[in-house]
Amino acid sequence: MRLLYTGLLYLLLPLALLRLYWRGRRDAGHRQRWRERLGFVPTLSPGGLWVHAVSVGETRAALPLIRALLDRYPDRPLLVTTTTLTGSRQVREALGERVQHVYAPYDLPGATRRFLRRVRPSLAVIMETELWPNLLRQCVTAGIPMLLANARLSERSARGYGRIRGLTAAMLRDVTLIAAQADADAARFRALGAPRVEVTGNLKYDLALPTDLPERGRQLRWDWLGDKRPVWIAASTHAGEDDTILDALARLRVRWPTLLLLLVPRHPERFDSVAVLCRQRGFSVIRRSERNACMPDTAVFLGDSMGELLLLYAAADLAFVGGSLVATGGHNVLEPALLGLPVLFGPHMFNFSEAGERLLAAEAAWQVADADELAAAVDRLLADPELRRTAGQNGQAVVERHRGALTALLGSIEMLLEMPPCHPAPGDKAD
Template identity: 55%
Template sequence: MTTGIPQSERYLRLLYSLLAYLAVPAVMGRLLVRGVKAPGYRRRWRERFGFPPFEPQTGAIWVHAVSVGEVQAAVPLIRGFLERYPRRTVVVTTTTPTGSDRVKALLGDSVCHSYLPYDLPGAVRRFLQRVDPALAVVMETELWPNLFAACHARAVPLMVVNARLSPRSFRGYRKLRPIITGPLHRAALILTQTEADAERFRALGAPVERVRTAGNLKFDQRLPEGVVEEGRGLRQGWGEERPVWVAASTHEGEEEQVVRAHRQLLTDFPEALLVLVPRHPERFGVAARVVEDAGFPVCRRSGGCQPSESAIYLADTMGELPCLFAAADVAFVGGSLVPTGGHNLLEPAALGLPVVTGPHLFNFHEISALLLEQGGALQVHSGAELGETVSHLFGDPARREPMGRKAREAVVANRGARERILESADRWLANGS
C-alpha cells in the first residue's frame, strides 16, 4: 500500500467497484434516454467497456478530456505532445459525444480517439492493455479510483493537469475523502491552475511535494487560423452597421432571459442582432421554440437562413463559436444567469470582445475575477440588467473598445501553462521520444 493511503482504502474500493457494477444498468438506461435527443449517446458502447476502436499501441501518450470545454483547453497541450514526441501515438479519450466531435474536428487523424471506459476494474484493465500508455494525462478533476489504481499497478505515471477544485467541489470531495485519498496518492503529479486550487488538493490529502501550480491551459488556446477574417465575412452578410451581440453556451432558463433582454434593447437599437448559441445540441429545438414563443421569426443557421432581416439568429451548429464571436461587438457567456457555474470567458476575451456574464461563476471563479478586475468583463444579475448593459455598450464605443482591449491583454499576460506542463512530462517521456 502506498504510504499515506489508509489501510481501509482497499476495502472501500472493493465496495465502490461493487456499487459501480450494480449501477451499470441504470447508467446504460440513462444513455438510452439521452440518446433520444442526442443519438451519439446510443453509439459506440463497446468503448465504454474498455474496447477502444484502434489497434494495440505501445508507449502511447494518453490524454483524457471529459467534454467540449476540456478538449478545447487540452488541444494546445496535445499539439505540443505531437510536436515534441513525433514517434509516440497520442490517444485522446472523452466522455461525451460532443467532446468526441471536437476531438475529430480539431485534431482529426493525428490522434487516436475513444470514449473513456467506465470506472470498472475489468473495463479499465482492457483499455490500458490496448493503449499501453507511457504517460497518462487527466484534465482538470477526474479522480476515478479504479483508473488511478490500475495505472499505479502497471507503473504508468499519471499527471492531473489544469487541475481545479472550486470551494463547492472541495466541500463535496471532502465528504468522499476516504475513497478520494487513493487516487490523490497514486497521481505522480498534480499541476493546478491556481495556488488556491493547490491548497485545496493538499487539504484533501494529496502529497504536498506532488502538487504544483502551473497556470491555466485555457489561456494558451490559440484562435483558429483565419477566424477573424471568417468573422468579418459573416458580419458583412449580416450588416456591418448593425450592432451584434452573441449569447453563447446558454442553458435551460437562460434563453428566455436573453430573448427578453434583446427585446428590451431593440427599443434603443431596432437594428440590433442577437446570435443565440445554446450550449448543447439537444437544446437547439427548445431554443427555437423560445424564440418563436417570444414572437420572433426563427432564423436557424443550420437551415441556411441569413439574418439580414431577422432580430435573432439561432446558431444551431457545432464548432463555429469562435467565428461567431469574431463577428460580434459584445459577448455574453451563459451558464451564469442560472446556477450552472458559468463557462469559459477566455474565447471572446482573446478576440478582444467586452464580455458580459451573470452572477453564477463558481466553475470559472479565477478567470472571471481576473477579467472583472482588469476591466475586460462586466457582471449582471438578471436578464433585465443584461439588456441594459448590452445597450449601454452598444451606445458607448469609447467604453466598449477599451474593455475588449483589456480582455485580450489579460489573456496574453497569463499564458505559459502549456510549456510548464510539457516540461514536467519530459521526465517520463524524453527517453522514448
C-alpha cells in the same frame, strides 16, 4: 469505501447503458461505439501518450497541449479520450486523423483494466478534475504515471470531495503529479491529501486563435448576419438562462430595433427547444443549420452547429458567457476576451472564478445578475464604441499576461516520461 463505490457503479451500469440508448433516439451517435465505454477499444501500439478530456470545454482547453505533444513527440501515438459525444466530435473536427480517439471507459475495474491493456500508454494526461478511483488505481497497478493537468478545484467541489475524504485521499495519492491552475486550487488539493502538487497556470490562457478567424468572422457577418446591425452573442447557455436572455433582448430592441442576438445553447439536444422558445416569445429566428441569411426583422440567429463558437464570437460586438446565471459554474470567458470582445457573465462563476476576477479587475468584463442588469450592460456597451474597444484591449492584455501554462506542462510531461514505472503506494491495495 472503494468497494462500496464500485458496487454502486455496477448497479447503475444498466441505467447508464439505457441512457445512451435513450439519447440515441435523438442523436444516433450516442448509441455508436458503446462497447468502448466498457473498455472494448482497438489495440494500440504501446508507449503512446494518452490525453483525457471530458467534453467540449476540456477538449478545447487541451488543444494547445495536444498540438504541442504532436510536434514534440512525433514518433509516439497520441490517444485522446472523451466522455461525451460532443467532445468526440470536437476532437475529430479540430484534430482529424492526427490523433486516435475512443471513449473513456466507465470507472469499473474490469472496463478500466481492459482499456489500459489495449491502449498501453506510457503516460496519462487527465484534464482538469476527472478523478475516477478505479481508473487511477488501474493506472498505478499498470505502472502508468498520471498527470492531472490544468487542474482546478472550486470551494464547492472541495467540500463535496471532503465528504468522502478517505476515498478522495486515496485517489489523490494515486496521481503522480497534480498541475494546478492557481495557488487556491493547489491549496485545496493539498488540504484533501494530495502529496504532489505544483502550480503551472491555466492552459486556457495559451489558446492560439487561427490567424484568419477575425476575417472569417467579418465575412460571416457580411454574408449571413447583416453587416450594419449591432450583434451580441449569448454563448454556452443552459436551461434556465435563455428566458432571462430573451427578456433582456426584448428590452434592448426597444432602443436598438435592428439588434441581433447570436444565441448558442451549450448542449445540442437543446437546439430545437430553444428555437421553439424564441418563436414563442415572438422573435423571428434563423438557425445556422438552415444556411439562410438573416432578414432585416430577424432577432435571433441560433447557433445550432458544432465547432463554430469561436467563429460566432468573431462576428459579434460583445459577449455574454452562459452557465453563469444558473449554478453551473460558468464557462470559458477567455475565448471572447482574446478576440477583443467585452465580456458579460452572471454571478455563478465558481469554475472560472480566477479568470472572471482578473477580467473584472482589468475592466474587461461586467458581472450581471438578471435580465435588467444584462440589458443595461449590453445597452451601455452598444452605445459606447470606445468603451467596447478599451474593454476588449484590456481583456486581450489579461490573456497575454498570463500565458505560460503550456511550457510548464510540457516540462512536467518530459519529467514524468523519464521516471521509472510507478507502483501502488504502501498500504494501498490494488483492485
